[in-house]
Amino acid sequence: MNRLLASLLLAIALPASAADTELNLYSARHYQTDEALYKNFEKATGIKINRIEAQEDALLERLKNEGANSPADVFITVDATRLAKADELGLFAEVKSKVLESRIPAHLRTGEWFAFSTRARVIVYNKIAIKAADVQSYEQLADPKLKNQVCVRAGMHPYNLSLGAAMIAHEGEAKTEAWAKGLVANFARAPKGGDTDQIKAVGAGECGVALVNSYYVARMMRSTAADDRKAMEGINVVWPNQQSWGTHINVSGGGMLKTAPHKEAAVKFLEYLASDEAQIYFADGNNEWPTVPGVKVKNPALERLGPFKADTLEIGKTSKGAIAAQKIFDRAGWR
Numbered sequence: 001m002n003r004l005l006a007s008l009l010l011a012i013a014l015p016a017s018a019a020d021t022e023l024n025l026y027s028a029r030h031y032q033t034d035e036a037l038y039k040n041f042e043k044a045t046g047i048k049i050n051r052i053e054a055q056e057d058a059l060l061e062r063l064k065n066e067g068a069n070s071p072a073d074v075f076i077t078v079d080a081t082r083l084a085k086a087d088e089l090g091l092f093a094e095v096k097s098k099v100l101e102s103r104i105p106a107h108l109r110t111g112e113w114f115a116f117s118t119r120a121r122v123i124v125y126n127k128i129a130i131k132a133a134d135v136q137s138y139e140q141l142a143d144p145k146l147k148n149q150v151c152v153r154a155g156m157h158p159y160n161l162s163l164g165a166a167m168i169a170h171e172g173e174a175k176t177e178a179w180a181k182g183l184v185a186n187f188a189r190a191p192k193g194g195d196t197d198q199i200k201a202v203g204a205g206e207c208g209v210a211l212v213n214s215y216y217v218a219r220m221m222r223s224t225a226a227d228d229r230k231a232m233e234g235i236n237v238v239w240p241n242q243q244s245w246g247t248h249i250n251v252s253g254g255g256m257l258k259t260a261p262h263k264e265a266a267v268k269f270l271e272y273l274a275s276d277e278a279q280i281y282f283a284d285g286n287n288e289w290p291t292v293p294g295v296k297v298k299n300p301a302l303e304r305l306g307p308f309k310a311d312t313l314e315i316g317k318t319s320k321g322a323i324a325a326q327k328i329f330d331r332a333g334w335r
């Protein structure tokens with residue numbers, strides 16, 4: 001579909017000039033539990049949600065192209081790097097909200113966007129091939145001891161860039177580059193696939209150890225498929241860096257757009273996402289943790305994974321280092 005036609009159709013689907021009885025939401029989330037989340041908001045406020053769902057980067061591109069004419073009020077997506085990118089493009093408006101400021105911990109929000117759930121970048125290892133003591137930190141994955149053992153998706157992926165950015169913030173660029181080089185030297189294979197593929201490869205013994213997001217682990221823990229069960233039997237999960245800066249945390253979150261036609265509804269919706277009820281739906285829909293302290297999700301897989309020390313680096317700061325991380329990973333040959 002050409003862009004003009006697309007925007008015409010969008011203009012019909014999403015009236016930008018309507019009163020604040022509706023909200024245009026651009027979402028990169030597509031979980032069934034989100035349906036209940038939106039329905040509850042509509043019921044509680046009488047504001048109708050018009051939802052456009054697409055892949056994260058596609059939505060960002062669309063917002064960029066629509067510019068000032070965008071009908072979007074709120075953009076929600078996964079990964080701090082993508083949220084920071086939207087912010088750098090000047091898409092987000094400043095939001096002043098006592099509710100959001102009191103509910104969401106300071107390190108999990110900026111002045112423009114807010115994290116509504118967290119996920120951790122964890123280590124999974126093959127029980128037979130690897131000793132637990134050798135894989136307790138991100139740094140250890142670069143130890144020559146693990147030659148031909150490490151599997152991980154492409155370095156350019158936001159999940160890895162965010163981890164690299166966190167490492168830069170904690171250890172500096174020189175140490176991060178040395179780490180990336182060591183990691184690449186330990187690769188069991190050239191990076192390919194997503195995080196689930198790495199978990200399966202570790203389960204099958206094709207790789208000894210991998211870096212993956214926690215929700216993929218939780219999803220496989222809850223899976224009844226025979227091959228998933230088999231893979232999970234072969235692996236253990238580690239919370240990395242418990243003796244130092246804590247396990248790297250990423251987020252899923254969102255903010256109000258500068259060009260939002262329904263600003264009042266947008267803030268209301270963001271505040272709703274920070275309510276106890278919405279926090280549970282938002283986080284649990286993807287096996288994540290709520291960002292609002294004290295909100296308890298009943299998720300058997302997350303319960304089995306247990307508590308851990310999470311990195312408390314400011315999420316806004318983490319994501320800003322992504323460009324430096326990309327350069328470092330390029331030089332290290334992590335493609």
Ligand SMILES: [Fe+2]
Pocket residue numbers: 213
């Ligand atoms: Fe993911």
